[in-house]
Amino acid sequence: MTEARQSVTDSLALEEQQLLAGLRLRDERAFEQFESMVATQMYATARRMLRDDADAQDAVQEAFIGAYKSIANFDGRSKLSTWMTRIVINKCLMRLRSKRRSHEVSVETLLPRFKDDGHPVEWTSHWRDEEPGDSRERTASLVRAMIDELPDHYRAVLVLRDVQGLSTEETAEALGDSPNAVKVRLHRARQALRTLLDPHMRRERVKDSE
């Protein structure tokens, strides 16, 4: 790491330590700074997990209150935003558990299947080519709907790692898992998402609709 970058990292760490100290002292300005720093990101995480704005608002509210109650127990080893993400994700998972989506499928049924000799049960289909920019939002809406079909814990890892761009280590901290467990689950989540997208992406379907 260069000296300049080290200095930026140090100053960010110092800022974070000062903010944490303020939160522990229940300083009003620290609360406001913390909320303006992470609230939008936390709301986005909750909306991606729950796909319902009212539920996401409740989860975020509960998460902030939970965080303020337990701030004394936060050891400061991870970033405040990562710690807060973990609380939001837990609130979302609790809400999803209480709703018990009856249609949730096992991830195993969405993974590629193979014969004893290692060949696939079904050969990989041909997907249509990438579409021009005007259909980007339609594709994004399809992908979001398919992400929503993933089992909760697999959706969580894919949302944090691929959609929100957290690192493997940050995702591991936010989910309370090891980095290796995150990698294994992310790989399965991506494979499952590919399977869910497959019928919508096949070349034949495009010809049918033309």
Place this chain on the structure above:
Amino acid sequence: MNNHITPQPAHVTPADDMTCRDVAAFLMAYLDGELAVEPRRAFDDHLAQCSSCVRYVEHYRRTVAMAQATGQSIDDVPVPSGVLRAIRQARSHVA
């Protein structure tokens, strides 16, 4: 039925003679550049002979790219002011 596998953890080393099952299991490690030289060569050798796996790798890449793109396209809408107000009110009661 004996026709599904569980993907192996990233640290497990694939066999020299790769099958389509191995390609699916070690694909993320391959794309992340985490395979050692020999397994990587075996992976490339398999892809050179298997068009189905080439398509699978391409689908996987596109799936990741499309998931990443949803992160750029979703509106990062601010938390409604009513929620922030409720948080402010609640925090004054937190011991």
